[in-house]
Amino acid sequence: MNAIDITNVHKHYGSLHVLRGLTLSIPKGECVILLGANGCGKSTLMRCINGLAPHDQGDIRIFNESLSQLSKPRLRTLRQKVGVVFQQFNLVQNVSVFQNVLYGALGQQRLGLLSTLSCTASQTLRERAMKSLDRVGLAHKALASCRELSGGQQQRVAIARTLMQDAHIIIADEPIASLDPKAGREIMDLLLEVVSERGLTVLCTLHQLELAQQYGDRIVGMKAGTVVLDTPREAAALSDMQALYQGDTRVEQTPSSSTTRQPLKAI
Template sequence: MNAITITELHKYYATLHVLRGLNLSVTQGECVILLGANGCGKSTLMRCLNGLAPHDQGSIHILGEPLTRLSPAKLRRLRQKIGVVFQQFNLVQNVSVFQNVLYGALGQQRLGLLTSLSCFASNELRERAMAALERVGLAHKAQADCRALSGGQQQRVAIARTLMQDAEIIIADEPVASLDPKAGREIMDLLLDVVTERGMTVLCTLHQLELAQQYGDRIVGMKAGRIVLDVPRQQVAMDDMQHLYQGETRVDQPPLSTTPRLTPATH
């Protein structure tokens, strides 16, 4: 079964045609690395997938559910199954690491915010939060403020928060872009280890081509709002990945008028 199915997806911002008939499928338990130059439409695609931006044409199915035809209540339940790891962590900086992880359970609780506050959280929630921190190697930092942590440590907290959410799909948008190379590799190792353990599905955008060659099951490349590369990771060539960053790459340039030389999408 596909965890994500995107069919003939189009997205406009006024007259700017950002996504241009995009097709992509990701099977359950698969890790797909998405590459492409700034301005190619990657971030817009990610926003469409997590419901932050409505698309204009085509369809998106998440875990078999049509994203645009769900009631608000069903859409909220579906979003609980999608964990997002951001480039800038999106943590509450002036509260503890433990509290940030507890926030990952917000969508699961009938009483909402109140039951996700550390002073009101149940023993079961508190144990789950500590187990998530233990998994990412930060149990000893549970009571520290997030603002006191390094960038790599903050991204570990963000991953622990996603574990607390019990998501089935992880959308990771440039999760190592703000980290040094050593911390970036550690975060990618941790992220892929965790999702493999739990059988989660991952769509992860990267710019670092050397990392893309080492992680995930498939490499998907975008150029000017279209997918032009879709191959198993072991078969990807560095030249093809580098080509994604050459020539017409942005959606504010004219649409591609010739067939790209990259391996055409097959999924």
């Protein structure tokens, strides 16, 4: 079974045609590295997969369930299977590392926020949170405030929070863009080790082509709202990846919305 099936998906923001008939399938357990210049639609694609932005046309299926046909409660349940690792970590800076990891279980708890607070969480949840922190090498920082951590350490906390979520799919949106090269490689190593251990499916955007050549199973390249490159990592030519960042890479207005077709701001 494929974890993700995307068929002829279109997405507009007003007159801006962002995704243009995009089709992509990702088998369960595969790690796909997604490349493309700013403005090509990568972030919009990820938001559509996660159910945060409804697509206008086509079909997106997560484990063979069509997002556009789900009720809101079922969509929320399905989204719990999709963990997101952000470029800017999205941690609550003024609370402890331990508390941030506990928040990863929020969607699983019928009692809501109260059940994931460190002072009221069950012993089972507390043990899971510590195990997740131990896996990313930060059990000794459990009581520290997130603002006290380095960027690399904060991204490790974000990965631990995703482990706590018990997601089946990981969407990593430029997870190392704000890190130095050494920390970035360490995070990529950790992320890929963890997803391999658990048999998770990964869609990870990167801009660093040298890293794209070293990580993942498959390279997918986007340009102007559609897939233009799809190849096993070992077969990906550097020249083909570089071409994704050359020429007309940005999404523009549709012809009917403007007579001059001026480029708009990147999405």
